[in-house]
Amino acid sequence: MKRVYVWTLPTRLFHWLFVSLIVGAWIASLEDRWLSLHAAIGSALGVLLVFRVIWGIMGPKYSRFSDFNLRLDALKEYLLTLFNPSRHYAGHNPAASYVMIAMLSTVALAIITGVLAYGIQENRGLLAFMHTGLFAEMDWFGEIHEFFVNLLWVLIAAHVMGVLSDRLLHKSDRTLNSMIDGHKNVDGESAVLTGTQKMVALIGIGGTIALLIYTLYVPSNPLTAGHNEKIDYAKANPAFVNECGSCHTLYPPTLLPRESWTKMMGDLSNHFGDDASLDPADHTTILAYLLAHSAESSSQEMSVKMMQSLENRDMIAITQTPFWKRTHRDIPDEVFKRDAIKSRANCKACHSDVEQGIIEDNAIKAI
Numbered sequence: 001m002k003r004v005y006v007w008t009l010p011t012r013l014f015h016w017l018f019v020s021l022i023v024g025a026w027i028a029s030l031e032d033r034w035l036s037l038h039a040a041i042g043s044a045l046g047v048l049l050v051f052r053v054i055w056g057i058m059g060p061k062y063s064r065f066s067d068f069n070l071r072l073d074a075l076k077e078y079l080l081t082l083f084n085p086s087r088h089y090a091g092h093n094p095a096a097s098y099v100m101i102a103m104l105s106t107v108a109l110a111i112i113t114g115v116l117a118y119g120i121q122e123n124r125g126l127l128a129f130m131h132t133g134l135f136a137e138m139d140w141f142g143e144i145h146e147f148f149v150n151l152l153w154v155l156i157a158a159h160v161m162g163v164l165s166d167r168l169l170h171k172s173d174r175t176l177n178s179m180i181d182g183h184k185n186v187d188g189e190s191a192v193l194t195g196t197q198k199m200v201a202l203i204g205i206g207g208t209i210a211l212l213i214y215t216l217y218v219p220s221n222p223l224t225a226g227h228n229e230k231i232d233y234a235k236a237n238p239a240f241v242n243e244c245g246s247c248h249t250l251y252p253p254t255l256l257p258r259e260s261w262t263k264m265m266g267d268l269s270n271h272f273g274d275d276a277s278l279d280p281a282d283h284t285t286i287l288a289y290l291l292a293h294s295a296e297s298s299s300q301e302m303s304v305k306m307m308q309s310l311e312n313r314d315m316i317a318i319t320q321t322p323f324w325k326r327t328h329r330d331i332p333d334e335v336f337k338r339d340a341i342k343s344r345a346n347c348k349a350c351h352s353d354v355e356q357g358i359i360e361d362n363a364i365k366a367i
Ligand code: HEC
Pocket: 243, 244, 245, 246, 247, 248, 251, 271, 272, 274, 275, 276, 286, 316, 317, 318, 319, 320, 343, 344, 345, 346
């Protein structure tokens, strides 16, 4: 046995950057209001993955896919002689090779479905043009995205267990240490980088970091920016703002269907215990405005989901709808009772953009 240089610097940098971005993406998925950060990290992960595929084709020995041992008889032999190995692998052993390919493919699928969900459901990012009535019902990309993420956790667990068992069973190989210093104690020749490979690595890894910084510092970037337009209700319909925004949040008309608005406007003298009656002229313009911009008319996620969740099309309290209850079920009662909030119906205490007609994840205030 000798000391062999197996993992060159770009392969190791890839590995640790990949780990950090996956952990980062996971943390950023814990709160809805961090969704743009999650998308920015996911985009960087996408570039890093493309680099890894190119690296797998033209990279140095051991990192190339053609050096991954995917022969089934080799896998069988490896697993049968796990405790008493007949052969030490300089690069990935057969079991690890399978896990690597599975992890890279799963991350690719998670990114693709993530970008689809982000575009179709959230009207954000590269595929925002797919956010139309035509695709409005396709809200399952988010779920497929989660499926691939869960699969990735399983693969990561398999990978970590593989490395740890290698540490116990084949300690002298230095598999774990090799991901830090690049060297293993095995038979084989050392990997060497050509000039072109160094160049490609610099572009791939540098590009990943540059993209991450760019998406974080330029919110209008095409990868994470949202396309839901803010509405200036004061311009669009001053009566609506003056009358319906005086006692509470100015609820966007896109939050309830036509039937709800018709019913509510038909009984304003007894409006949740208050008298909100209007003179006939205001009543006519406000009702027309609400009906023209009701949930049916919008492809925004909140409108589509509201429509899908309503069995009774004539509910008038947004906070009583199944959609609203479901989205807010994790918020403890005492939060709504706080002085700064006071009521579930006080949307603007938590959604800083609601009075502009949109409810974006990144405009949810920390509670
Ligand atoms: C005189 C005060 C007043 C005016 C004016 C008023 N409202 Fe209300 N509205 C209330 C009160 C009080 C509630 C109950 C709020 C709560 O549950 O905290 C309410 C509740 C609502 C809700 C349901 C909120 C929930 O619980 O989900 C909607 C929707 C609504 N109002 C729409 C309107 C519209 C549209 C107009 C204009 C035509 C309007 N309101 C004008 C007092 C008013």
